[in-house]
Amino acid sequence: AQTVTQSQPEMSVQEAETVTLSCTYDTSENNYYLFWYKQPPSRQMILVIRQEAYKQQNATENRFSVNFQKAAKSFSLKISDSQLGDTAMYFCAFMTARPDYKLSFGAGTTVTVRA
């Protein structure tokens, strides 16, 4: 079974600044997907960014980028130029590479962007 660990329950950042969320995972598989999902208060969960384990290049999506360290089993998310709309719960998640569409989630990190 895969486990996903997010060690930061809460993070606070000033608007326009940068914040980095950490995530580690444990798996014996060599090929897999890693995701960051965003869940705003009382709103649905949406995909922020996706990384395929066989790709060495770190994924980027506009202001969101990841630092994927496969050997260390680490997958951090950097939010640059933080905006008030980034306030949300962020979940790191793992999926096998078949893909089987079964996500294993971390406990989440609550990000608050201050004006």
Add this chain to the structure above:
Amino acid sequence: DAGVTQSPTHLIKTRGQQVTLRCSPKSGHDTVSWYQQALGQGPQFIFQYYEEEERQRGNFPDRFSGHQFPNYSSELNVNALLLGDSALYLCASSSGTGMTGELFFGEGSRLTVL
């Protein structure tokens, strides 16, 4: 294009009762997964339906059961409700032939068991 829709959005039940939650997947998707999200926690996988059959199941008791209909919509049933079943229940859809791994989530059904 309608996304994933779930009903009801909120409901309150008492211990021992039964509940049915409903989900319509995103247009073009044929696979539906259900997750339980306790307050302040990450979602936990309950089960997944594809071609009207349960394809995968997480570590949940048999009190949790489901169904998928020919139009790909799905139901989650929970019998003999316990206080610990209080949670947000999320439905997620995907394409069985897709290779992106991306799931699309509904807004969830918040169940309170008193």
